[in-house]
Amino acid sequence: MEIGGLSRVEFAFPGPLRDQLVAAILSGAKTSTSGLVVEYERENEPLPKVGQQLAVVDSEDRPVAVIELTELRVLPLAAVDLRHALDEGEGYQSVAEWRAGHESFWHSAEMRAELGDPGFTVNDDTLVLAQRFRLVRAVRG
Structure with missing residues (x-):
């Protein structure tokens, strides 16, 4: 589904x-x-690209912002660095x-159902897509 010509991006599950x-x-x-990375593979979706703009949707599936991807790294879970962790903005x-x-999120029942694997777990070698982005604009309803 596209919103205003942009692909949508969801952060976590609604709620x-x-x-x-x-x-x-x-x-x-x-x-x-x-x-x-397995999420993209399972959906047979290409990884996003630097410069791509995406419409962020809220829990009611309404577009609330446009972001632009500024950096993408595929790396093993064990290689995620402190800068990335801090910049996630979750404290x-x-x-x-x-x-x-x-x-905790990746091992949740919702995520395991999404992946179609009730026993899914991550380890140090699990490939993570670390994305950096900038807010282009907020979308007013």
Whole structure:
């Protein structure tokens, strides 16, 4: 589904976590995000590209912002650095905190259902897509 000619991007699943992440994007606190490469592979989707603009949607599936990808790195989970963790805008103070929070999300029932694998787990070698972006504009309803 495209919004205004832009591909949409969802942060987490609809609900409190998405609301928190969208608010952090709109405030400028969140300038990076992490995804699993396996999500793209499972959906047979190409990885996003630097310079691509995306429409951020809220929990009600409404476009709320446009972001532009400024840096993309595919790296093993064990190689995620502190700068990336801090720039996620979720209050992490260390890579260990970031990893614990993300493992909890990636091991959730919702994520396992999305991946079609009830026993899905990540490890140090799991490939992560570390994305850096900038807020282009907020979208007013």
